[in-house]
Amino acid sequence: MPWCEECARFYNPNTLSGSGDCPEGHHVADPVHDPDAAPKVPWHFWLLLGALVLYLGWRLIEGIAWLIARI
Ligand SMILES: [Zn+2]
Known part of the structure; x- marks a missing residue:
C-alpha cells in the first residue's frame, strides 16, 4: 500500500x-511497472532466434536444392 x-x-x-x-x-x-509494457528479453533469446533463423534458412536452401536436383 x-x-x-x-x-x-x-x-x-x-x-x-x-x-x-x-x-x-x-x-x-x-x-x-507494467510487466507486459516492455518485456525484458534476455540476450540469449536473440542468439537462439538467430540460430533458428539461420538453421531454417539453411534447411530451406537445402530443400530447394533437393527439389532442383530431382527435376
Ligand atoms: Zn499526497
Missing part, C-alpha cells in the same frame, strides 16, 4: 497516477 506522507493516508495503487503521484500531486511511489 503506498503511503503518502503529506496527505497522511494510504492510497490504493490504482488511485495513483501513472508516475506514482497521489491525487494531490505528491510523489508517493515509483511508477507502476
